[in-house]
Every structure is written in structure tokens, then in C-alpha cells.
Amino acid sequence: KMGRTSVPELRARKGSEPIVCLTAYTMPMAQRLDEHCDLLLVGDSLGMVVYGMDSTLAVTVDMMINHGKAVMRGSKNACVVVDLPFGSYQESKEQAFRTASRILAETGCAAVKLEGGAELAETIAFLSQRGVPVMAHIGLMPQQVNTMGGFKSQGRGDEAAEKVVNDAIAVAKAGAFSVVIEGTVEAVARRITETIDIPTIGIGASVACDGQVLVTEDILGLFSDFTPKFVKRYANLGDAISEAVGTYASEVRNRQFPADEHCFGVPNKGKLRAV
Numbered sequence: 370k371m372g373r374t375s376v377p378e379l380r381a382r383k384g385s386e387p388i389v390c391l392t393a394y395t396m397p398m399a400q401r402l403d404e405h406c407d408l409l410l411v412g413d414s415l416g417m418v419v420y421g422m423d424s425t426l427a428v429t430v431d432m433m434i435n436h437g438k439a440v441m442r443g444s445k446n447a448c449v450v451v452d453l454p455f456g457s458y459q460e461s462k463e464q465a466f467r468t469a470s471r472i473l474a475e476t477g478c479a480a481v482k483l484e485g486g487a488e489l490a491e492t493i494a495f496l497s498q499r500g501v502p503v504m505a506h507i508g509l510m511p512q513q514v515n516t517m518g519g520f521k522s523q524g525r526g527d528e529a530a531e532k533v534v535n536d537a538i539a540v541a542k543a544g545a546f547s548v549v550i551e552g553t554v555e556a557v558a559r560r561i562t563e564t565i566d567i568p569t570i571g572i573g574a575s576v577a578c579d580g581q582v583l584v585t586e587d588i589l590g591l592f593s594d595f596t597p598k599f600v601k602r603y604a605n606l607g608d609a610i611s612e613a614v615g616t617y618a619s620e621v622r623n624r625q626f627p628a629d630e631h632c633f634g635v636p637n638k639g640k641l642r643a644v
């Protein structure tokens with residue numbers, strides 16, 4: 370198939386083949402993920418994962434645009450969605466449109482994601498009716514860490530379950546093309562997935578969802594400041610980096626590196642490369 374997976378194509382995947390999604394922040398990582406993923410999410414989790422911030426709250430629109438451009442350069446098949454960072458959309462639907470249209474125009478990404486349920490329905494409708502496809506994000510919303518008092522799983526108990534289900538129905542009705550459900554109990558994620566007609570993308574929301582997303586650095590063992598229960602580690606690249614850099618450091622200290630073949634103007638068996 371030529372060209373990127375489109376928003377309508379993703380939406381049409383509801384109830385069929387699971388949607389594969391991972392986060393991407395950089396060009397080289399996007400290149401690796403692009404051949405396997407339907408969707409690459411430039412998540413504001415980059416504030417914590419790449420910049421070492423304590424939360425996602427200080428991430429800016431300019432940061433999202435720069436990383437969004439890098440991910441677009443590194444990918445050619447996946448649908449790329451960029452997060453709207455905290456403070457760039459909650460004030461009004463007009464503010465949300467200004468931010469989102471700038472992100473779409475400057476990065477070339479296909480859609481934006483924003484955190485919020487029923488309270489953001491008006492904003493989601495405003496954007497999606499004006500050419501900005503919106504992915505919603507409900508359940509655990511990291512941008513609300515201060516009102517929620519930490520990163521806690523959602524949907525426990527009848528009232529909490531009802532809230533997440535109502536949020537899902539509201540964002541779907543408002544025109545979101547898909548919704549991320551984060552850190553939410555299985556029964557609720559299942560009920561939502563069976564109830565709404567747009568694909569649900571789960572992160573800590575069970576296998577019942579129409580697709581899955583995780584933070585790439587979490588599954589590769591490249592970020593260990595905070596590892597939620599829902600992360601599965603598929604590799605330990607952090608250890609591989611430590612080992613490689615340790616070897617480099619000792620070879621520099623022992624004058625083993627660089628060897629003749631890495632040097633210019635030193636006769637050796639290796640081929641001379643143009644300068």
C-alpha cells in the first residue's frame with residue numbers, strides 16, 4: 370500500500386484487526402517503528418521521557434511541533450498523531466483550533482490528541498467540523514495529575530465507571546475519530562469498546578480495546594524513572610547502551626580506540642575513505 374494510513378482508514382478498523390500504535394519522538398526511532406505500526410503518537414510524555422520533567426505539564430507547543438516534524442521525516446506509512454500539550458487547548462475551542470491548526474500545518478501530521486471527556490466535547494466537535502481530526506484521551510489523564518493527586522487507575526466503582534463510559538460516549542458523539550483509554554479497569558474498557566462506534570486504543574486498559582499503545586522507551590528498557598503496571602518490557606536497550614559506552618570509555622582510556630583503520634593518513638590494510 371502506498372502512502373500513509375489515513376484517519377478514515379483507522380476509524381474503519383473498528384471491530385476488525387487490532388490497531389498497533391507506539392509513541393515516537395525522534396526521526397531514527399520513527400524509522401524503526403514505521404514498518405510495524407499503524408499509528409505513531411508524538412506524545413507529550415516526551416517531557417518526562419526525553420526531557421526528564423516530573424510531569425507533562427511544562428511541555429510546550431513548540432516542543433511538540435519540533436518532535437512532530439522529526440517523526441514525520443522518519444516515517445512514510447504510519448498515521449502520525451501529535452498531542453496537544455497542557456494549556457494549549459483547555460481555555461476555549463478557539464484556542465484549541467489555533468493550536469491544533471498550527472500543529473497540523475507546521476508538522477504535516479494527520480490529527481491531534483487531547484485529554485478530556487464530556488467537558489471537551491464542544492471543543493472536539495469544533496475542531497473535527499473544521500478539518501482537524503481529533504483523537505480523544507480519557508480515563509487516566511496525565512495532564513490532570515494535580516487534580517487527581519497522582520497517576521491512579523480509573524473506573525473503579527459504579528460512579529467512576531459511569532464517568533469514564535459517559536466521557537467515551539461524549540467524545541465519540543462529538544466526532545472524535547478514535548479514543549485512547551488509559552489506566553482503566555478491564556470491565557469499563559470492554560464496555561466502552563462495545564458501546565461506541567470509534568476505535569478504542571488502550572494503554573493499561575486491557576486486551577478488549579480495538580488497539581494498543583505504549584511508550585516506546587518503556588517497552589525497550591530506555592526509561593525507568595517510573596514504570597506503570599501496564600508496561601511490558603520487550604528489550605533492555607538501556608543496559609545495551611551502558612555496556613557499549615563502557616567499552617568505548619575503557620578503549621579511549623587504554624588508547625585502543627581509535628585504531629589505524631579509523632585514522633586518516635595512516636597506512637593500513639583497511640580501505641581509505643574520502644575525507
Ligand code: KIV
Nearest residue numbers: 392412413414549584
Ligand atoms: O503522551 C503519551 O505518550 C500518550 C500515550 C501514552 C497515550 O498520551
Ligand code: NA
Nearest residue numbers: 412413414452
Ligand atoms: Na499524552
